[in-house]
């Protein structure tokens with residue numbers, strides 16, 4: 286498991302060391318040395334060009350100045366531009382003593398540089414870049430699209446170290462060098478702005494055990510543990526049965542995609558609850574599926590999937606059946622908002638139920654929760670109003686946690702970085718580089734994968750933790766898209782579905 290902590294916790298961890306009477310500045314020296322080493326290595330790709338160091342007023346700027354001092358000693362051509370209300374005194378002195386050059390922001394010529402060290406703001410930042418720093422970063426941003434590499438010190442400046450919220454303008458980094466441990470932005474909403482993350486140890490890492498990670502990432506061996514692999518004595522019922530209540534006359538495609546995705550995970554059987562004319566379509570596309578027209582309560586399944594493309598009264602009843610069932614339910618699309626009503630009438634769900642909203646659906650859920658279950662809302666969120674979609678997108682970690690706490694369910698909040706929150710406060714994230722995934726139907730495929738994997742786990746005596754299965758489903762979803770032309774071209778939902786068996790085979794190794 287790879288863990289990330291809030292900037293606040295890392296500052297708390299450092300505090301006793303840096304405030305000790307005997308403190309000799311060694312933590313910053315180690316941090317700056319690590320930054321210098323990575324900068325020197327990255328510069329090999331831009332040999333013969335100058336290095337520009339953007340220096341803010343705090344210790345992040347201090348790291349930048351000390352790193353620049355090392356680079357000067359190695360003979361690199363370095364310029365620094367001071368962008369804070371002041372600069373780290375000793376760092377600036379060392380830089381000047383080494384012959385370091387300070388340039389005026391107005392005379393900055395971006396074309397002279399091959400590498401930028403972004404040391405404007407680190408864990409002490411409040412809000413986005415101000416004034417001159419914002420102007421300079423805006424100018425450089427257009428240039429970095431062309432040819433300049435960027436190395437961020439600790440976090441890309443303008444990114445919130447506690448939440449990962451992005452306050453533009455931010456210089457997207459090719460490499461982020463951080464200290465002690467990853468911070469929230471490195472595994473959350475700002476992850477795609479961080480580039481490759483390198484952690485420099487400062488010798489006080491054992492104190493991390495006193496802090497809870499804010500967000501974690503499963504490694505491949507942990508994902509594999511959530512995958513149920515059949516043995517020679519398995520049969521269709523030991524492999525799990527998923528009951529699917531998705532799609533409608535209006536949205537038959539959601540039924541086809543979620544059902545095929547579920548079948549392609551290797552689940553023992555799929556039982557599909559028919560509305561309208563869906564049976565013939567389902568059986569033409571996936572003849573493996575058993576369709577039923579009777580009440581879902583009469584079906585024996587290990588997990589339910591409901592909500593994707595679900596409109597009309599029959600499907601509304603189906604969503605309620607899934608919510609009331611003792612088996613875990615994957616609650617997608619329309620079922621997400623319906624869950625708010627359900628929770629206010631019946632109390633919280635079990636953790637093994639999974640809500641799978643995108644930010645817009647989560648906004649709707651939270652608006653309903655704040656209106657229908659005000660006392661619970663107040664206990665969890667306080668006086669704050671329900672967030673807008675944009676606010677959720679800027680702090681998905683927080684709002685996924687809130688939704689999980691309010692509903693009792695596991696919440697999988699979809700995005701380029703997907704957040705999976707459990708009611709115990711733990712959050713996993715999954716990064717996807719398959720940006721072509723953001724198309725209609727893609728969510729139906731994810732819900733189908735999740736239904737198949739949860740049903741397979743539920744058929745075991747020891748199912749994997751729900752959040753782990755949810756993370757596995759997101760990874761398989763993203764990898765299935767990447768298998769289609771390496772993710773470099775369009776990946777329609779139908780193409781993703783076809784790649785699921787191969788993505789699973791690759792994952793199992």
Ligand SMILES: NC(=O)C1=CN([C@@H]2O[C@H](COP(=O)(O)OP(=O)(O)OC[C@H]3O[C@@H](n4cnc5c(N)ncnc54)[C@H](OP(=O)(O)O)[C@@H]3O)[C@@H](O)[C@H]2O)[C@@H](O)CC1
Pocket residue numbers: 299303312313314316317341342343344345346348369370405406407408409410411412413414415418438439440464
């Ligand atoms: N602790 C340690 O020993 C170690 C720390 N390390 C390093 O130190 C970094 C943390 O340093 P830090 O605490 O000085 O905070 P940092 O982010 O550099 O700057 C904060 C200053 O900027 C200002 N400011 C704030 N918001 C602003 C804004 N929006 N726009 C513009 N200005 C803004 C504000 O000053 P103000 O101008 O408001 O008076 C404030 O004083 C950490 O990320 C790591 O790199 C490593 O060396 C390892 C050892």
Ligand SMILES: [K+]
Pocket residue numbers: 345403404405406407437438439440441442
């Ligand atoms: K920075």
